[in-house]
Amino acid sequence: MNPLNFPFTALVGQEPLQQALLLAAVDPAIGGVLVSGPRGTAKSTAARALAELLPEGRLVTLPLGASEEQLIGTLDIQSALRDGGVQFSPGLLAKAHLGVLYVDEVNLLPNPLVDQLLDVAASGVNIIERDGISHRHDARFVLIGTMNPEEGELRPQLLDRFGLAVEMSNCFDAGVRQRIVKARLAFDSDSDAFRARHASEQTSLSARIHAARAALPSFEFDDAVHARVSELCIEAHVDGLRSDIVMLRAARALAAFEGASNVVVAHVERVADAVLKHRRREVEAPAREPAARESVQRDAGSGDSDWGYLPPEPTGTAKIKQVRPLPAKKA
Missing domain, CATH: 3.40.50.300 (P-loop containing nucleotide triphosphate hydrolases)
Structure with missing residues (x-):
């Protein structure tokens, strides 16, 4: 010790x-x-x-x-x-x-x-x-x-x-900060007494x-556990299958540590964040093709709502005065 x-x-x-x-x-x-x-x-x-x-x-x-x-x-x-x-x-x-x-x-x-x-x-x-x-x-x-x-x-x-x-x-909870500092000061003041209490x-x-x-070695994984692991890893867009294996191992370790009789989906969900935090990838939505964008623009004013839609308006008309040609001069 x-x-x-x-x-x-x-x-x-x-x-x-x-x-x-x-x-x-x-x-x-x-x-x-x-x-x-x-x-x-x-x-x-x-x-x-x-x-x-x-x-x-x-x-x-x-x-x-x-x-x-x-x-x-x-x-x-x-x-x-x-x-x-x-x-x-x-x-x-x-x-x-x-x-x-x-x-x-x-x-x-x-x-x-x-x-x-x-x-x-x-x-x-x-x-x-x-x-x-x-x-x-x-x-x-x-x-x-x-x-x-x-x-x-x-x-x-x-x-x-x-x-x-x-x-x-960094901790910005005043109550938690005080508990941390008090524990540390007590340990620094008399480490033997502090350790004896714990x-x-x-x-x-x-x-x-x-x-x-x-x-x-006594734990096995049922289909529900496997299905939840796969679902979480797919949602996170991870590369490869390492995350699936690690998540199963971590869920099993948690079940064993808590003295459970078997691994359940709840164990998977409690370890998922630590498994996926550094593996999760953000996938951008694919850009629309020009034809698709034009179709969306054409359809923007259709349907039940015509918000932003401006109907075509006739342009103004005006009569044009006909100008007669001047008579030709006699030679």
């Missing part, structure tokens, strides 16, 4: 973030959580707090300047050639196994590094290959990436790889995560 960690159960006004993190903790194969928002919205506090609830209680932070070798690990080729065995030096992915891998400002990392990170987060296995020699190891962790949109965006292809997304915002809730929450993980 790290006295510097703020208890997860003591977080105030962060319900969407807490739910997303708990779902990822129950099923890390969901693919991690992307948390975007301004500074000072408890993103890193929540990540550290979640790590304490997991089996190893381990939090590994990926620094911005990390290299590929620091992330995935290295193979000693000389040792392999000399002794015939593979000598592997673990990277951050191996160290994060069964814990939390926290990436602050993930949008500022090189894209290839983010790609590798997301691959391992989804598969739970890290594979290192070099000069025909390969090594693989388990790397099941909860990935939490944070970013401030004002400092740059992630490419859509990388956004889609994150399982869930939560958008944080110890029972923390223990209970950790047990629920473990029980939910064990229950996951």
Whole structure:
């Protein structure tokens, strides 16, 4: 128990973030959580707090300047050639196994590094290959990436790889702000006493995560659940089928965490926003063909309403005076 960690159960006004993190903790194969928002919205506090609830209680932070070798690990080729065995030096992915891998400002990392990170987060296995020699190891962790949109965006292809997304915002509710500040001041004043007051809730929450993980294989999805998932994803105009799979996994994790007997449509609808927030696409209505526009204009004055319609009016007429030619002059 790290006295510097703020208890997860003591977080105030962060319900969407807490739910997303708990779902990822129950099923890390969901693919991690992307948390975007301004500074000072408890993103890193929540990540550290979640790590304490997991089996190893381990939090590994990926620094911005990390290299590929620091992330995935290295193979000693000389040792392999000399002794015939593979000598592997673990990277951050191996160290994060069964814990939390926290990436602050993930949008500022090189894209290839983010790609590798997301691959391992989804598969739970890290594979290192070099000069025909390969090594693989388990790397099941909860990935939490944070970013401030004002400092740059992630490419859509990388956004889609994150399982869930939560958008944080500044709090303008006076009552909630006061509760947050009071809790923080109490923690800073005496962290041991503050944590002791939440110890029972923390223990209970950790047990629920473990029980939910064990229950996951017992859940199946009926046709109603599949139909609702498809409907929501189609309405959001998402690319591919990753969102469907993630939504089913998230709904199952929620059902398991709450001790439900089966996954129902209500579970799907409660996780849909976190699944679709970063995948939803706005599709513009197709432009009308010229002929269609002319038809609409012609029909604008027809029907029951003639608002804006001006009927044709006859133009004015005037008599034209005939002018007789002058008589020809005699020679």
